[in-house]
Amino acid sequence: MSLSTVKLTLQQKLDFLPAIASIALAGFYALLTGLWRTEREAKTLFLHFGYAIFRQATARLTPSQMQYILPSSDKIYERYAKKNHIQAQSVELGYGALGHWVGDRNATNVLVWYHGKHRLSKQRSESIAHYAGGGFGLPANMGYFKFYAHVIRDLQRAGKSIAVFGLTYTLAPHATYPTQLKQAVSAVRYILSQPNRDPATVFLGGDSAGGNLVGGVLSHAAHPHPEIEPLDLTANFGGAAMIAPWTLLDTEFPEQEIYHGGDIITQAVAQPWASGYLGNATRDNYTDLSNAPIDWYENFPVNQVLLTGGEHEILLPIIRDLAEKFKKGFQNVELFVGRRECHVAPIYNLELGDSTETEQGKKVKSWLTELAL
Ligand SMILES: *[C@@H]1O[C@H](CO)[C@@H](O)[C@H](O)[C@H]1NC(C)=O
Ligand SMILES: *[C@@H]1O[C@H](CO)[C@@H](O)[C@H](O)[C@H]1NC(C)=O
Ligand SMILES: *[C@@H]1O[C@H](CO)[C@@H](O)[C@H](O)[C@H]1NC(C)=O
Numbered sequence: 001m002s003l004s005t006v007k008l009t010l011q012q013k014l015d016f017l018p019a020i021a022s023i024a025l026a027g028f029y030a031l032l033t034g035l036w037r038t039e040r041e042a043k044t045l046f047l048h049f050g051y052a053i054f055r056q057a058t059a060r061l062t063p064s065q066m067q068y069i070l071p072s073s074d075k076i077y078e079r080y081a082k083k084n085h086i087q088a089q090s091v092e093l094g095y096g097a098l099g100h101w102v103g104d105r106n107a108t109n110v111l112v113w114y115h116g117k118h119r120l121s122k123q124r125s126e127s128i129a130h131y132a133g134g135g136f137g138l139p140a141n142m143g144y145f146k147f148y149a150h151v152i153r154d155l156q157r158a159g160k161s162i163a164v165f166g167l168t169y170t171l172a173p174h175a176t177y178p179t180q181l182k183q184a185v186s187a188v189r190y191i192l193s194q195p196n197r198d199p200a201t202v203f204l205g206g207d208s209a210g211g212n213l214v215g216g217v218l219s220h221a222a223h224p225h226p227e228i229e230p231l232d233l234t235a236n237f238g239g240a241a242m243i244a245p246w247t248l249l250d251t252e253f254p255e256q257e258i259y260h261g262g263d264i265i266t267q268a269v270a271q272p273w274a275s276g277y278l279g280n281a282t283r284d285n286y287t288d289l290s291n292a293p294i295d296w297y298e299n300f301p302v303n304q305v306l307l308t309g310g311e312h313e314i315l316l317p318i319i320r321d322l323a324e325k326f327k328k329g330f331q332n333v334e335l336f337v338g339r340r341e342c343h344v345a346p347i348y349n350l351e352l353g354d355s356t357e358t359e360q361g362k363k364v365k366s367w368l369t370e371l372a373l
Pocket of ligand 2: 280
């Protein structure tokens with residue numbers, strides 16, 4: 001849906017001038033000081049510059065301003081399909097969700113991906129205002145499609161065939177928890193309902209808020225959510241990959257030395273996203289996997305779980321805590337931390353135009369290669 005449908009006031013439009021100036025200034029400052037980068041900042045000057053722009057843009061522009069200038073996920077998918085001469089294949093999944101196929105849908109394996117972004121559409125556009133300052137309001141979606149294409153290509157080189165099925169879910173507050181979880185489950189239900197689809201060939205993956213949904217789907221598969229139709233699984237899922245999972249909806253990050261100079265997000269994103277997703281709902285084991293009792297993880301129907309995080313990300317303490325707890329209840333959990341990497345580096349670096357392999361991206365692909373049938 002076209003984003004020209006987002007209406008801005010004259011004041012918001014005029015505000016682009018000082019906003020752009022401040023973003024340019026942040027970029028210029030990063031370029032200068034970046035020459036003396038330390039281990040706490042990005043590996044390359046280009047990324048250091050890109051992250052600074054990103055941080056400043058998400059902090060300075062309002063979500064509706066960002067929405068005004070950026071295309072929607074569905075548009076990006078169409079553009080991706082056109083550019084790569086493939087036929088766009090989108091599937092209505094019910095509850096307002098859409099799934100997009102990337103790769104050969106008859107591939108032996110399918111990776112269902114939940115991204116950390118929200119679907120932008122006309123009817124829901126106002127809701128983006130609830131994501132002020134967060135990476136969640138920014139549809140950096142071409143990075144996702146590039147990431148999917150790299151996954152498919154690298155597995156193919158290793159002799160495995162995989163397709164990606166990406167979900168776009170609905171924004172709060174037109175939909176709040178548990179709608180997004182319902183949508184995430186319906187994507188999996190759709191994949192499992194394909195003829196001869198063995199659950200061991202189905203992989204779940206997600207980054208940031210999408211990592212929260214991966215945890216929610218596993219939780220639902222093991223402990224059916226009272227408002228969601230149970231999943232009928234005949235075997236375990238092949239695996240679940242959670243990149244920088246956001247599984248603790250506290251409105252503030254834990255007491256720690258927070259340095260965001262090597263990351264792309266700031267603390268400002270926690271409160272808006274948590275309250276946006278929850279609406280009036282209370283937090284539970286599905287929304288906050290980090291707070292679930294250890295026995296909650298025990299019967300997750302999945303062969304392997306991979307958690308990744310970046311050494312520089314402000315969410316890392318939360319990711320580490322989750323991994324530690326998860327391991328106590330569920331044997332096959334692995335945590336991988338990418339050195340000098342930011343929040344969701346495997347995707348954001350691609351979005352910024354740096355296609356150098358990230359440690360996390362490489363790990364996710366080798367993990368998938370090993371587990372895929
Ligand atoms: C996938 O399989 C379906 C049914 O088996 C078939 O109709 C379709 O042409 C196949 N698609 C591709 C891309 O091979
Ligand atoms: C939360 O509850 C209030 C009062 O009952 C209501 O006006 C509001 O629409 C609810 N918000 C959501 C997101 O459901
Ligand atoms: C979480 O799961 C446990 C069972 O493992 C249950 O006793 C508890 O009520 C759940 N808590 C929430 C908030 O859902």
